[in-house]
Amino acid sequence: MANPVDTDMHPDLPDTRLREDMTAFEAVNHYVERAGEIGDVSRAVLTRIRMPASELRVEVPVRRDDGEIATFVGYRVQHNSARGPYKGGIRYHPKADIDEVRALASLMTWKTAVVDVPFGGAKGGVQVDVGTLSPVEKERLTRAYTRAISSILGDHRDIPAPDMHTDAQTMAWIVDEYAQLQGWTPGVVTGKPIPLGGSHGREAATGRGCIVVLDELLHDQGRDPEEMTLAIQGFGNVGSWAARHAHDRGYRIVAVSDADRTLWCEAGLDIEALHRHTDEHGVLEGFEQGDHVDELASDDIVSAAVDVLLPAAIGGVVHPGNAADVRCSVIVEGANHPVTPVADAELADRGVTVIPDILANAGGVMTSYFEWVQNLQQLTWRRDDVLRRLDDGMRAAYRRVRDRAAVDGLAMRDAAYAVAVTKVCEATALRGTG
Ligand code: NAD
Numbered sequence: 001m002a003n004p005v006d007t008d009m010h011p012d013l014p015d016t017r018l019r020e021d022m023t024a025f026e027a028v029n030h031y032v033e034r035a036g037e038i039g040d041v042s043r044a045v046l047t048r049i050r051m052p053a054s055e056l057r058v059e060v061p062v063r064r065d066d067g068e069i070a071t072f073v074g075y076r077v078q079h080n081s082a083r084g085p086y087k088g089g090i091r092y093h094p095k096a097d098i099d100e101v102r103a104l105a106s107l108m109t110w111k112t113a114v115v116d117v118p119f120g121g122a123k124g125g126v127q128v129d130v131g132t133l134s135p136v137e138k139e140r141l142t143r144a145y146t147r148a149i150s151s152i153l154g155d156h157r158d159i160p161a162p163d164m165h166t167d168a169q170t171m172a173w174i175v176d177e178y179a180q181l182q183g184w185t186p187g188v189v190t191g192k193p194i195p196l197g198g199s200h201g202r203e204a205a206t207g208r209g210c211i212v213v214l215d216e217l218l219h220d221q222g223r224d225p226e227e228m229t230l231a232i233q234g235f236g237n238v239g240s241w242a243a244r245h246a247h248d249r250g251y252r253i254v255a256v257s258d259a260d261r262t263l264w265c266e267a268g269l270d271i272e273a274l275h276r277h278t279d280e281h282g283v284l285e286g287f288e289q290g291d292h293v294d295e296l297a298s299d300d301i302v303s304a305a306v307d308v309l310l311p312a313a314i315g316g317v318v319h320p321g322n323a324a325d326v327r328c329s330v331i332v333e334g335a336n337h338p339v340t341p342v343a344d345a346e347l348a349d350r351g352v353t354v355i356p357d358i359l360a361n362a363g364g365v366m367t368s369y370f371e372w373v374q375n376l377q378q379l380t381w382r383r384d385d386v387l388r389r390l391d392d393g394m395r396a397a398y399r400r401v402r403d404r405a406a407v408d409g410l411a412m413r414d415a416a417y418a419v420a421v422t423k424v425c426e427a428t429a430l431r432g433t434g
Contacts, residue, residue: 024316035414060073060148081120091166105123119365191203207334214355235274255301303327317338334361370389
């Protein structure tokens with residue numbers, strides 16, 4: 001069956017037929033549909049797990065520093081909890097609309113299943129440009145949003161984490177606001193600062209995990225990291241930590257970008273110096289490394305002449321309009337859904353290997369799981385202990401997907417979805433309809 005629109009079974013199911021103009025949620029469901037066919041799962045169960053279990057839309061009023069009230073729209077989408085509590089980050093971004101948040105919530109369900117952590121999938125978003133907020137306004141926004149969604153959170157119900165434009169400080173405000181309502185509950189949110197029950201290694205985990213799975217792939221392909229050039233789109237949490245770990249592993253990072261520019265250095269960028277620069281200035285602008293660094297347009301990174309491209313910013317950056325310009329042989333999806341389905345098919349035809357988001361960037365949620373376990377047990381693990389568990393877990397997940405791909409002759413994305421969808425369908429069927 002070729003991706004039918006099952007409106008006879010459910011009036012709101014997204015159209016999953018392969019098209020250039022698919023929304024993010026349609027795109028995720030396109031892959032879920034394909035996985036359902038590969039795994040031969042029950043259509044009734046598949047229909048049930050495609051739509052979010054519940055969606056909360058909230059108005060978030062914030063008092064500006066000048067006394068005016070601004071109101072923002074926020075969401076918390078709970079996609080699936082068959083395998084454990086809902087889990088997923090909170091994003092502050094003007095484009096965090098309901099379709100995007102649904103897509104990200106759904107991706108979390110498949111991601112937690114691929115890496116085998118006992119969580120479901122959820123996501124939160126507030127449609128706001130954080131650049132327009134003062135630090136105090138951002139705190140007020142976070143507290144107001146937390147109050148608005150607090151009734152559906154809980155350390156065994158729904159556990160947020162950081163995503164774009166939210167960080168450990170944002171999580172600290174959430175845990176504090178929740179404590180005022182429900183009592184001290186550190187496991188209600190992950191990605192916290194260490195003094196509030198955060199885990200060593202959490203900040204580095206997503207970027208590091210991307211490089212761990214890339215190492216595994218290159219090993220399978222008989223290629224040496226020290227001979228690989230790498231381009232990283234986005235130099236925030238994921239991109240900057242991926243850069244650091246890749247640099248330590250011997251990769252030559254020749255390009256990095258942010259929303260405004262790409263920096264290119266054939267000899268390899270000085271990653272520690274770049275970290276110091278972005279810690280101080282927040283942007284790549286103004287970085288100097290002798291006279292070897294060229295400045296290109298932000299989007300030029302997609303067509304950089306490198307072995308590996310690691311998108312670590314926003315969704316949909318590799319699309320039918322630029323897929324033909326991609327020159328790398330491997331894409332590691334550090335960001336969520338950076339490659340659209342039509343572009344994905346074109347890249348597959350050209351032999352470009354894509355390590356899919358639900359595997360590549362799952363190191364964050366895996367380490368969030370470690371943080372949650374430490375919170376529930378009131379223990380603290382050492383950093384090297386956390387990183388060893390992370391590396392082992394990511395390697396195991398990579399091998400699960402690789403082996404599934406080999407058995408069924410699949411691309412890695414289809415194999416990852418097949419692993420995840422089969423697991424979630426099984427748990428859903430076992431739990432019954434209640
Ligand atoms: P972040 O806010 O820390 O950093 C985002 C970076 O992307 C910034 O450097 C920003 O300048 C850059 N950027 C924004 N628009 C861009 C554009 N058009 N071109 C190039 N760069 C652009 O966010 P993050 O936490 O690093 O998340 C990045 C991506 O990784 C998101 O898709 C997120 O959903 C995904 N992700 C994050 C985590 C995590 O643990 N933080 C886990 C899994 C997936």
